[in-house]
Amino acid sequence: MGVRKAVPVDYDDDPERFAANLTAKARYASGDVHPIVAARLVAEGASPILDAGGGTGPLARLLADAGVPAVVADIAEHVRQAPRPAVQADARALPFADAVFGAVAGLWMLYHFADPIPVLREMRRVLRPGGLLAVSAPSRRNDPELAAVLPDWGAPLSFDAESAPAVVGEVLDVVAVTSWDEPMLRLPDRRAVALYLRGRGLAEAAARDAALRVEAPVRVTKRGALVWAVRRCR
Numbered sequence: 001m002g003v004r005k006a007v008p009v010d011y012d013d014d015p016e017r018f019a020a021n022l023t024a025k026a027r028y029a030s031g032d033v034h035p036i037v038a039a040r041l042v043a044e045g046a047s048p049i050l051d052a053g054g055g056t057g058p059l060a061r062l063l064a065d066a067g068v069p070a071v072v073a074d075i076a077e078h079v080r081q082a083p084r085p086a087v088q089a090d091a092r093a094l095p096f097a098d099a100v101f102g103a104v105a106g107l108w109m110l111y112h113f114a115d116p117i118p119v120l121r122e123m124r125r126v127l128r129p130g131g132l133l134a135v136s137a138p139s140r141r142n143d144p145e146l147a148a149v150l151p152d153w154g155a156p157l158s159f160d161a162e163s164a165p166a167v168v169g170e171v172l173d174v175v176a177v178t179s180w181d182e183p184m185l186r187l188p189d190r191r192a193v194a195l196y197l198r199g200r201g202l203a204e205a206a207a208r209d210a211a212l213r214v215e216a217p218v219r220v221t222k223r224g225a226l227v228w229a230v231r232r233c234r
């Protein structure tokens with residue numbers, strides 16, 4: 001297997017980068033995994049729910065609206081913006097007892113670990129037998145229209161849509177995989193392209209320069225996967 005790179009954790013060092021990511025998605029993207037995950041968790045009657053690496057709490061907000069108790073655990077300071085209860089904690093050592101959650105979510109976060117297996121084991125530890133896990137990951141070939149300006153485009157990530165089902169399957173029983181490959185983002189002009197590239201990890205000036213090399217408007221194809229798994233009762 002080649003080198004599989006983890007995505008750097010820059011949330012406290014460069015909060016503007018994550019803010020650009022959230023703003024670009026809110027302005028220009030259609031389709032979001034959070035309502036899909038929330039709807040299934042609510043339908044399954046899973047409770048309480050842990051959102052590990054839950055960020056500023058988009059999933060927890062939807063669950064709160066549905067009256068489902070949820071806890072957000074995230075290593076970055078922005079977890080203070082999440083709905084309560086929320087705790088600043090490392091997903092590699094979750095501050096919870098064994099088998100206390102009916103479901104655990106880990107959305108867009110496992111690619112931050114060079115080895116996601118210990119984190120998945122930790123998620124499994126806090127799940128009750130029969131409990132559900134939902135994790136999502138982008139494809140290594142996400143945003144193909146921007147491939148020329150995205151460093152390392154196409155290189156495997158430590159956890160990506162291509163590897164996610166097999167990696168999760170090492171720790172829990174995978175019960176469903178939903179993949180997408182659709183133009184879900186429309187960047188109307190170069191400012192929008194620059195904002196999006198900034199959110200994708202480029203520095204401010206690099207994002208502006210790179211945007212000059214992209215023909216706008218541009219429709220961008222989002223590729224990724226959502227994996228559902230269960231902790232079997234045994």
Ligand SMILES: C[S@@+](CC[C@H](N)C(=O)[O-])C[C@H]1O[C@@H](n2cnc3c(N)ncnc32)[C@H](O)[C@@H]1O
Pocket residue numbers: 009011052053054055056057058073074075076089090091092106107108109112
């Ligand atoms: C791309 S954001 C996704 C946030 C949220 N899950 C969502 O879907 O909006 C990745 C999150 O993983 C968190 N994270 C990274 N390393 C972590 C760790 N070791 N323990 C807990 N959270 C971590 C980051 O702080 C960040 O909030």
